Amino acid sequence: MKKELSISAIKDGTVIDHIPSNATLKVADILDLKGIRGIISIATNLTSKTMGKKGLVKISGKDLTKEEVDKIALIAPNATVNIINNYNVKKKIKVTIPLVINKIIKCSNPNCIINNEEISTKFYVLNKDPLKVKCHYCERNMDKEDISLL
Amino acid sequence: MNFENRDIISIHDFSKQELLYILKISKLMEKNPNPNLLNNKILATLFFEPSTRTRLSFLSAMEQLGGKVMGFATAGMTSIKKGETLWDTIKMAQAYADAIVIRHPLEGSARLAAEASSKPIINAGDGANQHPTQTLLDLYTIQKVKGKLDNLHIGMLGDLKYGRTVHSLTTALSHFNPKFYFIAPQALQMPQTYLDELKEKKIKFFTTANLMKVSKKLDILYVTRIQKERFADPVEYEKYKGVYKLDTKLLPHIKKDLKIMHPLPRVDEIDKSLDDTQHAVYFEQAANGIHVRKALLSLVLGRIK
Numbered sequence: 353m354k355k356e357l358s359i360s361a362i363k364d365g366t367v368i369d370h371i372p373s374n375a376t377l378k379v380a381d382i383l384d385l386k387g388i389r390g391i392i393s394i395a396t397n398l399t400s401k402t403m404g405k406k407g408l409v410k411i412s413g414k415d416l417t418k419e420e421v422d423k424i425a426l427i428a429p430n431a432t433v434n435i436i437n438n439y440n441v442k443k444k445i446k447v448t449i450p451l452v453i454n455k456i457i458k459c460s461n462p463n464c465i466i467n468n469e470e471i472s473t474k475f476y477v478l479n480k481d482p483l484k485v486k487c488h489y490c491e492r493n494m495d496k497e498d499i500s501l502l
Numbered sequence: 503m504n505f506e507n508r509d510i511i512s513i514h515d516f517s518k519q520e521l522l523y524i525l526k527i528s529k530l531m532e533k534n535p536n537p538n539l540l541n542n543k544i545l546a547t548l549f550f551e552p553s554t555r556t557r558l559s560f561l562s563a564m565e566q567l568g569g570k571v572m573g574f575a576t577a578g579m580t581s582i583k584k585g586e587t588l589w590d591t592i593k594m595a596q597a598y599a600d601a602i603v604i605r606h607p608l609e610g611s612a613r614l615a616a617e618a619s620s621k622p623i624i625n626a627g628d629g630a631n632q633h634p635t636q637t638l639l640d641l642y643t644i645q646k647v648k649g650k651l652d653n654l655h656i657g658m659l660g661d662l663k664y665g666r667t668v669h670s671l672t673t674a675l676s677h678f679n680p681k682f683y684f685i686a687p688q689a690l691q692m693p694q695t696y697l698d699e700l701k702e703k704k705i706k707f708f709t710t711a712n713l714m715k716v717s718k719k720l721d722i723l724y725v726t727r728i729q730k731e732r733f734a735d736p737v738e739y740e741k742y743k744g745v746y747k748l749d750t751k752l753l754p755h756i757k758k759d760l761k762i763m764h765p766l767p768r769v770d771e772i773d774k775s776l777d778d779t780q781h782a783v784y785f786e787q788a789a790n791g792i793h794v795r796k797a798l799l800s801l802v803l804g805r806i807k
């Protein structure tokens with residue numbers, strides 16, 4: 353058994369792997385972790401064969417929503433989401449940036465109707481890497497630097 | 503092509519064929535009076551921001567076709583001031599009208615209105631974003647005065663940074679293999695995103711601050727006002743406000759068949775002395791708005807298919 357596993361093996365839950373080290377806390381931050389009773393481990397600067405350094409987030413007793421997976425894709429485009437069932441990896445999901453991003457990002461244009469009315473945001477992905485999106489409402493393009501999560 | 507119930511929100515929503523079809527119907531509208539075409543149809547005009555020309559043009563278009571208009575001219579007269587959302591205002595208005603024209607200071611408002619409404623929405627300006635009926639009347643004017651849209655040398659002059667008419671017209675003309683000349687002081691030049699889009703579409707363009715450098719090449723010169731309200735700093739505005747003042751001194755430096763356009767109102771960027779020359783088409787351009795708006799109303803209301 354690997355050393356990191358011995359620290360935080362979980363029976364049922366989710367392991368988010370292959371996070372760039374500097375994005376680990378951000379990934380943990382966007383997940384809805386309120387009310388989780390099980391162990392949550394956040395590890396960063398782990399040695400990785402493929403990435404050099406990486407981060408990991410392990411949460412027992414939680415399944416991710418589609419929105420959470422999409423959000424992770426925006427922060428950690430190469431992350432893997434592992435679904436753990438009875439101590440085993442039951443399913444592995446490679447996160448992908450969707451073509452249309454619903455709800456999870458904010459429009460940087462203060463004059464956009466979505467910043468003034470109670471409606472969900474919607475963006476079209478023009479380019480995945482570097483990320484470039486277009487607001488469905490105000491039609492403004494936003495580059496990675498302008499993109500912030502809701 | 504069936505436009506019944508279609509929303510007219512952004513020039514980006516239209517293919518080349520659709521644009522040409524709208525222009526074709528506009529021409530029919532200019533030729534034939536059609537006084538009963540929109541009988542029993544009601545248009546609501548929701549102007550949350552002042553506008554004279556656009557609103558009157560819609561009003562007149564609707565009434566000339568036998569339709570009725572209801573609406574309000576400023577936000578002050580509505581419950582907006584009481585904090586009603588745009589969504590709710592549209593939900594209410596669509597119950598009374600067959601189509602809605604909206605002008606609103608926030609970008610994306612027309613798209614939202616279209617989502618709230620089951621009746622067709624026509625965007626008459628959403629902040630700095632889109633004003634598609636202006637773009638269509640610009641296209642219509644170019645087609646009319648040049649006899650074609652393809653392969654033209656188009657100059658855009660003035661405030662290219664903030665001018666939404668310039669941005670939308672550039673997008674629309676990109677279907678027709680143009681060459682663009684963007685003439686503006688560096689600080690007011692065409693935003694990089696638009697230039698990148700042109701590069702992607704392999705459309706030729708040239709940027710300069712000096713009109714004389716390119717004036718002889720142009721088939722169309724589209725002039726815009728330097729908009730005072732866009733400048734946070736009045737000193738900056740003073741610096742740019744008078745940079746281009748076209749007058750008869752320009753005449754030796756342009757082609758005989760150059761046509762000068764302007765979305766109006768003008769300040770001092772085109773001198774009155776040019777009004778009577780064969781180059782000036784800006785008043786005709788404004789008048790063309792009515793044909794285009796008649797066409798759009800008849801199309802979205804399903805009376806022309």
Ligand SMILES: Nc1ncnc2c1ncn2[C@@H]1O[C@H](COP(=O)(O)OP(=O)(O)OP(=O)(O)O)[C@@H](O)[C@H]1O
Nearest residue numbers: 357360361362363367369410432434436439440441
């Ligand atoms: N029961 C468990 N509790 C906690 N973490 C687990 C558990 N099972 C696996 N993991 C962790 O989940 C991740 C994926 O596990 P897996 O066994 O698939 O490793 P892998 O073969 O290296 O996968 P990959 O190819 O995605 O890197 C690893 O970081 C692993 O430490």
Ligand SMILES: [Mg+2]
Nearest residue numbers: 369370400401
């Ligand atoms: Mg591994």
Ligand SMILES: [Zn+2]
Nearest residue numbers: 459464487490
């Ligand atoms: Zn927006």
